[in-house]
Amino acid sequence: MYVNICACFSVHVDSQSKEPTFWESQLFEQLLSNECKYIFFFDNAEYFLDKEETRDTIQNLFISLLNYNYIKVLLTSTTKFQLVNRRRIYHICEVSPLKRVDSVELLRAEAPEVAFGDYLDPIVELSEGIPLLILMIGSELRNNDGLLSPKEMVEILVSIRLTTLSLETFPEEERIAKVYCSFIDRLSPVLKDRYTILNFIPGSFNTEEAQSMLDFQTQATVKSQVLVPQLSRHFLNYDLAKRRFNIQGILRECLNTFYAIQNLPEIRSRYSRTFSAVLMDISRRFHSHEYASALAEFAVEQPNLQKLLAEIYHTTQDTYAFFIQMATECTSFIEKYMPGISEDFYGECKRAASRYGKNTDVAKVDISVGTIYTNVKGDLKEGLRMYKDALKLLEDGGKSVALATVYQRIGYNLMLQDQNFTALSYLKKSYCISISSGNEYRLLVLQSLNSMGITLIWLGRYDKSEKILLKSLEKTKTIHGDIHPAVGVVINNIGIMYHQKGDSVMALKYFQEGLRIKQETRAPHQSTVLSQANVALEYINLNKIHEANELLNDAQSLIQKENIREANTVSYVTTTVGRMYLKEGNFDKAEEMFTKALVIRAERCPGQYTHVQSLVQLMEVAVEKSQYAKCIDLGKTVQTFWKNLVTQRPKLPHFLECNEFLKRAYAYLGDRDGERHANENIVNELCRLCDTYRAERNEAKVKELSVKIRTIRSTLV
Structure with a gap:
């Protein structure tokens, strides 16, 4: 650099000397002998400033030049620096990336004939406000007689931006990669x-x-x-x-x-350690009053967490523990928010557990996968199979959190299948293990009590159910305090008990209290919406349509505002709105709501009980609108699911309701054979339900159904 500067002044230099002070003395001797004013322009100064061996030398030169009033210095650098004791005599202009409006202006100036249409903003975003990128993009769009359209340019920039803008046909100083x-x-x-x-x-x-x-x-x-x-x-x-x-x-x-x-293996290990902690923290907070902040954090961490799950393919003995912990503690969150990779993730976790772990770890993965099938996919049979596989690996190993967990999960799964008597036996096993153990079992105690309380509701043992749910409420308050989302959940369950008893007044009281606590504690929006729908349902039963309408409007607004997409939640609220319109006699709006719920459920859980429920609700609307042929077609669809569904939910009332609506439709059409056949199906279904309740020793329900059977048979004679 000194040689080039001296050459500009025709200064003879000794090319053998390498001392900077020598070059400076030669340069300044020439400057002092000349009365001209000079501007020194140094471009790309970072080449010297970034290197420790040249940094001081170049800064000393700048300081020396600035000592002369007739010398001005301009320099460009990507490295920012301060000249000691010279702050008052120089100015820094920082060139930031272009703002959007400036990027648009530069791009349009570079390619004035190009019609960008909807692709202007994507191209500007992909140029990142870097003038060189904008100029090159504009040049490519302008040249070659428009061979590249703006749409094609976006596709290229998304997929091969670096390669495209670094071609050897460009001058070397313009190749982006270089x-x-x-x-x-x-x-x-x-x-x-x-x-x-x-x-x-x-x-x-x-x-x-x-x-x-x-x-x-x-x-x-x-x-x-x-x-x-x-x-x-x-x-x-x-x-x-x-x-x-x-x-x-x-x-x-x-x-x-x-x-x-x-050191890639070490970095993979650090990545797994770092972001497994992030995922578990988000998952934990997602099920608490910190729901909103957890979801916001997940939005920014999503690409990092997607990569984390993919790291399971590179797991080693050192990182294996991180993935097993995630698989067991973040199950519902992973399946709900990262469904695209969750199935492969759990498959690889199970293989890793077989390689590095022991039977307990394999069982933990089976429990997690079973939970996905049970709670998310709605495949109760497959969920139960996974739980049973886990139980085989655990039951000979003595008391453990995993064993108590699988008992609780099996009980809950069987409860969903209406096998409540068997469900209760598993839930009691989980409770007995958990209640006599340490703090790590506390949440399992609550889960077992809640599940037992709900199971007893379906068995019709309301007094026993109330006693257990109140016990659960007491323990929940002891652990979490009086005001906590978990407290709201238990109170809501007590409301379900009163709803099933047919006591809408008491059900409304508990549903309202559960909703109040959830709102005060900023419970997850999904949980709050479900409580709003429960309260609205009791308002409907009590003919308080105005109050129900207000609450359901709030629930629908919350779903839209918070972008809640969980299928069961959205369809349940939509169905409740349909029930409100049905109660009002507004059959067109009721049909609209039930149809929306049907679309969601048919896609999410075809052939499952909620799907069948929507079909039966549409049958009722069709009868009320005198659309008897439509009712019969819907009934035939319902009957195709009968055999499979009653094995999972033997106490499901939908097939009984289906045949009752078919009976009304055939009667209005004057189809005596169809009406008689529907009556026979009603009796058969009542007998099946009676046998189911008899096996569970629910004598009150058996007596109620037996009366109905005798009444219908008397009319058939």
Whole structure:
């Protein structure tokens, strides 16, 4: 550089000398002998400022030049620096990435004839406010007689942006990969390695995550040594509101393409440790009053957590424990919010448990998969099979949390299948193990009590159910306090008990109290919406249509505002709205709501009891609207599900209701054979239900059904 400067002044230099002070003396001797004013322009000064061996020398030269009033200095650099004791005589102009409006202006100026249409914003976003990218994109769109359309340009930028903008047909100084790789190469080897490691994180990250990935002792150190120094160079972007960093897009692509992590197995282990903790924290908070903040955090962590689940394919003995813990503690969250990869994830977890773990770990994975089949997919038989597989591995190993858990899960699954007597025996086993054990069993105690209380409701043992649910309420308050979402859930269950007894006044009282607590404690929106629908249902039963309408409007607004997509929740609220319209006699609106629920349920759980419930509700509407042929067609569809469904839910009343509506439809059409056949089906269904209740020793229900059977048979004679 000194040689070039001296040559501009025709200064003879001794090419053998390498001392900077010699070159400076030669240069300034010439400057002092000349009365001209000079402007020195230094471009790409970062090449010297980024290197420790040249940094002081170049800064000393700048200081020396600034000592002369007739010399002006301009320099460009991607590295920001301060000249000691010279702050008052120089000015810094920081060139930031272009704002959107400026990017649009530059792109339109570069390609004025191009009709961008809907693809202007995507192209601008993919250019990242970098003038060189915008100019090259505009050039490609402008040239070649419009061979590339804006739509095709977006597709190229999304898939092969770096390759497309680094072709050898471009001048070397304009090839994006070369420009930005040289930017990366000017980092010190240590810093380059650290950014290559951070690039293993696919999305944005906070300081704590960076500290864990880089294995720094403190967050302050990772900030001062790695993160903050590169912000001013736009190597990193920083979102102040979310307090998260991200590697600039083009630089990330260069790191992915041209730079390799040296100790990849160790980095994979750190990644698993770091983000498994993040996932478990989000999952825990999701089921608490911190639901909203957990969901917001998941939105920004989603790409990192998707990669975390995929890391199961690279699991080792060192990382295996992280994945088993996630599989067992985050089951419902993973299945609900990362369904695309969950099935493969659990399959790989089971294989890893077979390789590195023991029977207990294999059983834990089976329990988690069984929970998915039971609670999410609605396949109760497959869920029960997975639970039974887990039980075989656990029952000879003595008392454990896993054994108590699988007993509770089997009991709950059987309860959903209306096999309540058997369900109760499993729930009691879980409770007996849990109640006599340590604090790690506390939540299982509550789950077992709640499930037993609900099971006793379906058995018609309301007094016993109330006693157990009140006991559950007492223990829940002891653990969580009087005001907690879990307290609201138990109170809501007591409301279900009164609803099944037919006491709408008491059911409404408990449903309202459960809703109040959920709202006060900011329970998950889904749980709150379900309580709103329960309260509205009792309002409907008590003919308080106005109050029901207001509450259901609030529930629907909350679903829309919070973007709740959980199928069971949305369809339950929609069905309750339909019941309200049916009560009002507004059959068109009732049909509209029941049809919406049917569409959701037919896609989500075809042939399951909620799907059949919607079909039967539409049969009732069809009868009320004198659409008898439609009612009969719907009834035939319902009957196709009978054999499979009654094996899972033997006490389901929908097939009885279906035949009652068919009987009315055939009667109105004057079809005596159809009416007689429907009557026979009603008797057969009543007998089947009677046998089911008799097996459970529910004598009150047996007596009620027997009276109905005798009455109908007398009319047939």
